[in-house]
Amino acid sequence: MHSKTLRVLFFTLMLDMIGIGMIIPIIPVLFTDPSNPEFLLHGYSVSAQYLFSGAITAIFGIMLFLAAPILGELSDVYGRKRLLTLGIGILAFSQFLFGFGIEIGSLVLLFVSRAVAGLAGANFSIAQASIADISEPHERARNFGLIGAAFGIGFILGPVLGGLIVTATHSASAPFWFSGMLGVINVLLVTFFLPETRRVNPKVRQRFHLFKGVSNIHAAFRDHDARPVYLANFLFISGFAFFTSFIGILLVNRFGQSEAQIGTFFGFVGIWIVITQGFILRVLSKRYAERTILRVTLAVLACTIASSPLVPDVFWLFALVPFLSIPNGLSMANMTALVSKSVSAERQGAALGINGSLGALSQGCVPLLAGFGSGLFGLSAPFFFGGILVAGAWSLIWLQHRQDA
Numbered sequence: 175m176h177s178k179t180l181r182v183l184f185f186t187l188m189l190d191m192i193g194i195g196m197i198i199p200i201i202p203v204l205f206t207d208p209s210n211p212e213f214l215l216h217g218y219s220v221s222a223q224y225l226f227s228g229a230i231t232a233i234f235g236i237m238l239f240l241a242a243p244i245l246g247e248l249s250d251v252y253g254r255k256r257l258l259t260l261g262i263g264i265l266a267f268s269q270f271l272f273g274f275g276i277e278i279g280s281l282v283l284l285f286v287s288r289a290v291a292g293l294a295g296a297n298f299s300i301a302q303a304s305i306a307d308i309s310e311p312h313e314r315a316r317n318f319g320l321i322g323a324a325f326g327i328g329f330i331l332g333p334v335l336g337g338l339i340v341t342a343t344h345s346a347s348a349p350f351w352f353s354g355m356l357g358v359i360n361v362l363l364v365t366f367f368l369p370e371t372r373r374v375n376p377k378v379r380q381r382f383h384l385f386k387g388v389s390n391i392h393a394a395f396r397d398h399d400a401r402p403v404y405l406a407n408f409l410f411i412s413g414f415a416f417f418t419s420f421i422g423i424l425l426v427n428r429f430g431q432s433e434a435q436i437g438t439f440f441g442f443v444g445i446w447i448v449i450t451q452g453f454i455l456r457v458l459s460k461r462y463a464e465r466t467i468l469r470v471t472l473a474v475l476a477c478t479i480a481s482s483p484l485v486p487d488v489f490w491l492f493a494l495v496p497f498l499s500i501p502n503g504l505s506m507a508n509m510t511a512l513v514s515k516s517v518s519a520e521r522q523g524a525a526l527g528i529n530g531s532l533g534a535l536s537q538g539c540v541p542l543l544a545g546f547g548s549g550l551f552g553l554s555a556p557f558f559f560g561g562i563l564v565a566g567a568w569s570l571i572w573l574q575h576r577q578d579a
Contacts, residue, residue: 179308180320182368183301187324189360190262190297193269193353195332196339199436200346201227202422204276212346214279221549224423226281228545230288231419235537237292242534245296254304255370258297259361265294266357273350298325299530307371322451330444337437346433400513402574407509408532409567410472414502415540416560417479424553429488442492443499450503464508464515465571471501471508472568480561483554 203210205227206220215223249257268291275283302321336349425431425439458467478497485491513529544556 178367179369179371180305182363183304184320184324186258186262186360186364186368187298187301187321188328189356189363190265191325191328192332192335193265193356193360194291195329195440196336196349196353197269197272198333198422198440199337199433200340200349201230202426202436203433204346205230206423207426210346212276214276214281214284219549224548224553225542225545227423228419228541228543228548230285231541232538232545233285234288234292234295235534235539235541237289237538238295239531239534239538241293242296242299242530245293245300249300249303250372253370254300254307254372255364255368258300258304258368259364261294261297261300262357262360262364265291265297266354266361268294269350269354269357273347273354276347276350295534304371323448326444326448326451329447330441333437333440333444335437337432337434340433402570403509403512404528404532406567406570406574407513407529408536409563409570410475410505410509411533412536412540413476413479413560413563413565413567415536416544416556416563417482417498419541419544420548420553420556421482423548424483424557425488425491427553428483429491431488435488439488439492439495442495446496446499447503450500451507454500455504455507458504459507464512465574467504467508468512468571469568471504472564472571475501475505476561476564476568478561479564480558483557 204212204214206215206223207213208216215226218226245257245261268287271290272284272287275281275287298321305320335352339349339352340346342348421439422436425436431439474497478494478501482491482494482498485494510529544559547555547559
């Protein structure tokens with residue numbers, strides 16, 4: 175029974191990530207490429223184009239920051255399956271809505287669509303809770319690896335498929351229709367094949383916190399022991415988010431890449447993420463402590479992000495991908511491990527929630543800041559800012575290592 179549940183969750187999350195990944199190559203072209211027939215911002219300045227590009231990405235993160243903790247609490251009361259089905263259905267609806275918004279050229283509808291999609295961003299957290307429900311303590315690390323694998327495969331296939339569908343159909347809305355249909359299939363998959371993993375007691379009443387995400391941020395800075403690690407992790411996530419939120423725009427505006435070529439780039443990034451999590455991480459984690467790995471990976475990542483806009487052509491940008499993906503994958507895993515080690519066994523769940531809220535806050539703030547900064551200082555600015563933030567994370571880890579020594 176448990177193996178069936180794990181298989182269904184794996185395919186559910188993979189389909190979810192494919193649908194999310196499909197939009198990655200589309201937004202940079204829609205918002206910043208005036209030569210494209212479906213360009214939406216005619217009459218707007220370049221600065222305004224960058225700001226809109228950041229804002230439409232940020233609205234997803236803002237809604238995720240507000241909604242994810244609430245949906246997680248709801249899944250504790252009403253069951254994982256019900257909330258996961260609802261989340262996947264909301265995501266499918268948002269993809270159809272975005273496709274329709276492109277067809278009629280409505281910016282308002284596009285922003286509403288991304289806000290609605292943010293409500294579905296808790297799918298991965300609910301799936302993680304489902305795995306925790308059915309896993310023995312010694313099985314959890316291995317079973318949680320399914321989430322990383324599903325994310326990696328979806329991140330490879332989604333952007334590539336999105337770019338290829340645009341090329342084949344000559345329509346920027348086509349990937350969203352396809353993604354919406356994948357979502358419908360996913361709803362049926364969960365409805366008919368996923369068993370409920372949590373026993374629900376309808377008599378139990380639970381108090382919900384509308385601003386749980388905000389209280390999580392407050393809790394992170396109130397925890398004296400774990401505060402440096404939370405802050406380092408937030409700086410690391412935010413620094414890399416500066417890169418991911420504007421690399422597509424750099425590919426379009428500086429190197430003239432199409433949707434298919436942008437999708438290929440992100441697929442290449444995804445391949446290296448899978449290689450890192452599947453092989454490199456296992457080898458290094460057996461030999462070196464978390465802070466030892468982080469002192470190297472964060473330094474490499476900071477330099478690579480900051481140098482990304484300085485390369486002369488797209489070939490060198492592809493050459494930088496291993497120096498981005500490997501340090502990012504290693505840093506992500508080891509930062510999470512440090513957060514876990516910084517709190518007691520009784521507070522592991524709370525720490526996971528705090529860490530998730532910090533990540534969602536980053537997704538909400540960084541794209542908006544990147545859009546504003548690039549409008550003021552040029553397209554290279556988000557990458558320089560990102561490199562500085564990751565360097566800040568490295569400094570905190572180094573200082574903490576010196577204090578421990």
